Amino acid sequence: MKKVLSFIVIGFLAASGANASSHVGQCVFPKTKILPNGNLSFVxxxxxxxxxxxxxxxxxxxxxKAYQISAEEKGFIKLVTVPDYSLADPQANAGKIVGWGKIRDFDFQAQRNCN
Structure with missing residues (x-):
């Protein structure tokens, strides 16, 4: 019984570790700094x-803007647009591929803020 329980625990740990290494589906925003006048600027x-x-x-x-990660490869992330709720049809431009950026140029943000 102890062996079975040990295998189950190890399985859960391995599964959670596998998910943690992928950023696909997460929301990112370009790294920014605040200028003296209060505006945001890219770092x-x-x-x-x-x-x-x-x-x-x-x-x-x-x-x-905020972007969603649709793929990850060699330190690069594939960025796609997210719904824009300031438009009459928020889904109009969602899901369009922007391109590949370096993961170090972006900050992760909560999915609820991905708009």
Missing amino acids: HAIDISDQPSPEAAIKPLVSM
């Missing part, structure tokens, strides 16, 4: 690429 320029590779073509991230 530094954030590059977005079309592939999860340092050699891929890049473009700067220009919109300061």
